[in-house]
Amino acid sequence: MKEPRSATPTIKFIDEYCQWYKNLFPDVRSFEAFKYLHIGCISDIKRKTLPAIAKIVGLDNHQGLHHLLTSSPWSVEKLRIKRLELILQVLKRRPIILIIDETGDKKKGTSTDYVKRQYIGNLGKTENGIVVVTAYGVFCGMTFPLLFEVYKPRERLKPGEKYRTKPEIAAMLMKKLESMGFKFNLLLADSLYGESGNNFISVLDELSLNYIVAIRSNHYVEILPRQHIQYLKWHKFKRVFSDMSSEHRFIREIIPGKRGEVRYWQITTDIENLPENSTWYVMSKYPDITPREVGNFYGLRTWVEYGLKQSKNELGWADFRLTHYPDIERWWEIVCSTYLMVSLHSEQMLTSSPKRESKFTSHPWWDNGNGWKNILNNLRLLIQPFIFFNLIYPWLTVFPIPQLYSGFSKLQSIIYSLTSSLFNYLNNTDFYFSSA
16 A cells, blocks of 8 residues: 655744644645645735735645635544643643633625624724634743634524523633643633623632633622722832833722622722723732732733734734635634744743754844744744745746755755754653654
8 A cells, every 4th residue: 555645844843843733634735734824824924815825835826725724624623622732731730821802803794604793802893793702821921822712693693503692602611621621820801701790700610710800890799788889099010011111000909898709909090080091990809819910910911912913913813715614713723723833932831941042043133032923033034945935936947046946945954954843842841742
């Protein structure tokens, strides 16, 4: 029996990362397309459309990429589970902060599944679009996607589907993650979830999960007769942002009646005027938490959500030209896989890894920052020779220049040989990377 051919090599760190998922694909062409989409997602092309990705990875057309998303018989659920298993092995049972967020994307018409005129949180207004509820992990300041589930408006449900509110979807995602073995030391969410009633909060209590969630200024809390609301004194604290800039803010506790396990807070930039756009109300259940910790944890949610939106945009989250949700779900799952690949190159995620000096850092465009976007910038540098060669190769078929061809080949070979294995560090701590 003839052995199937090996997948065409691309870029070392992408080949190694994607190897983890290899056995999920029925044939080598589907696996190659899977790798090509990872290259396309981290590239700096403005729109991650399939024709644009096909050009930079050296394909004659994008049909193989389209086939992977629409026809190839691989399981998106198995890919998701495999990705989550990888995260669990990296975390080694260490707890993370869980952030519940939602992403909305503007879409024209009604041909795309579950598109409806609805409130799009990241746009801050009602638009025609599709919304997905997402659970993210934060570990030592580095973010990575966990699970997502599309919100299905009542009017767009298909036969046999059940309507779920966004808080119900979030509760379902949390239970699934907990059942897989993820451990959380805190949950952060916005007012949609904080104001959702007892169903969402009861799941947090069921999981014994500490939380800090936003609430509206008119949030109702029942107090007993002859009890009153106390506003404690303001505490000044320094809010540190992701770019290490800082801003002074103020926080005070609000006690409706008698203080209990659930506590209420007001955060603002101006205690005299309490401006509406920079004053927040927060509800927490976190034993012995200090006002400063409440302020900084809640602020973490704000900048992480902003960062998540920017990261998704960088990877092409909304660039799909698909109308059926099973195909869109595949695209989103591959974007999540690519997002994780970037996060796994951070020192925060691989805390046991020794920092190694590399010749790559001599590149004048090398980014020495430690943030997710800094890592993405550097990975984009590493894929440049591969992409540039694929873009210039059509000219070499018109005007053959052997020296140029061999020069590109040599440069790619050098980068391939020098690129440290993403999982070498983990191999030293009883983690063995394999596609088995």
